[in-house]
Amino acid sequence: MTVQLDPEQVEINLLKDYMGSLVDKRILEIGCGNGRLTWTYAGQAFQVVGIDPKAEAITDAIENLPKSMQGKVDFEACTLEEYANQHYEAMRHKKFDLAFLSWSL
Amino acid sequence: MVHALELIWKMLKRNGVLIETHPSGAKPSIGVRSGEKILPCGILEETDDFIEYFQAEEALANVASRGWFRLERRDDFHFIVLADTPDEFVKFLNENYSDAILKPEVYEKLVTRIEVEEHGGQVEMDELGRISRYMRGEEALG
Numbered sequence: 561m562t563v564q565l566d567p568e569q570v571e572i573n574l575l576k577d578y579m580g581s582l583v584d585k586r587i588l589e590i591g592c593g594n595g596r597l598t599w600t601y602a603g604q605a606f607q608v609v610g611i612d613p614k615a616e617a618i619t620d621a622i623e624n625l626p627k628s629m630q631g632k633v634d635f636e637a638c639t640l641e642e643y644a645n646q647h648y649e650a651m652r653h654k655k656f657d658l659a660f661l662s663w664s665l
Numbered sequence: 666m667v668h669a670l671e672l673i674w675k676m677l678k679r680n681g682v683l684i685e686t687h688p689s690g691a692k693p694s695i696g697v698r699s700g701e702k703i704l705p706c707g708i709l710e711e712t713d714d715f716i717e718y719f720q721a722e723e724a725l726a727n728v729a730s731r732g733w734f735r736l737e738r739r740d741d742f743h744f745i746v747l748a749d750t751p752d753e754f755v756k757f758l759n760e761n762y763s764d765a766i767l768k769p770e771v772y773e774k775l776v777t778r779i780e781v782e783e784h785g786g787q788v789e790m791d792e793l794g795r796i797s798r799y800m801r802g803e804e805a806l807g
Binding site: 562563564565566567568570571574575578579588590640641644651655656657658659660661662663664665 | 666672675678681682684685686687721725738742743744746747748749750753754757794796798
């Protein structure tokens with residue numbers, strides 16, 4: 561690997577600590593990119609939705625989705641506003657327990 | 666930014682949690698990592714002086730003051746990027762840090778210091794990140 565991000569996993573460990581128990585939790589990750597952080601916590605959650613406006617990054621995320629997480633993690637190439645508009649009706653009854661805004665405010 | 670936080674408020678359950686990470690706004694330091702030591706080579710500049718990160722802070726403070734979110738915890742942390750060569754580091758910056766300016770003198774220092782290190786080295790960028798945890802407030806939007 562020629563470029564490594566967070567090689568000592570400082571961010572990942574802090575994020576897991578901040579998230580706490582994810583059992584039965586629905587999570588929205590905004591700015592998920594290629595799923596770099598998503599993989600580290602999604603296994604514990606009930607459901608994860610990752611969004612990012614960069615279509616290429618989302619394609620990578622979908623291609624690299626571990627089989628064990630299929631059906632649990634969904635990725636969409638869109639902005640937060642687009643996601644909110646597209647899922648407006650569904651979200652009235654199916655809100656998230658946790659939103660993770662990742663380097664994207 | 667406030668609009669994005671308003672959307673998130675609407676998407677969260679009553680006791681929902683928002684976790685947010687962004688750069689602290691401090692200019693990332695750049696150096697050569699060789700074994701246990703770091704040889705400083707300079708800092709990374711941005712065309713807009715990192716103004717968007719301060720705007721992010723303002724937006725978060727704004728929604729907290731309105732009662733939409735309540736800050737529970739905050740920490741700063743070192744986000745490290747390691748690249749095997751200066752050119753790979755430049756490529757990474759071009760792809761991921763659109764506003765970044767790596768001054769020629771910093772690049773030259775990276776090249777020189779890696780060359781003279783007996784055991785070689787890697788380019789290291791150390792960026793101070795900030796992570797915050799907010800509890801969704803009960804205040805109505807408006």
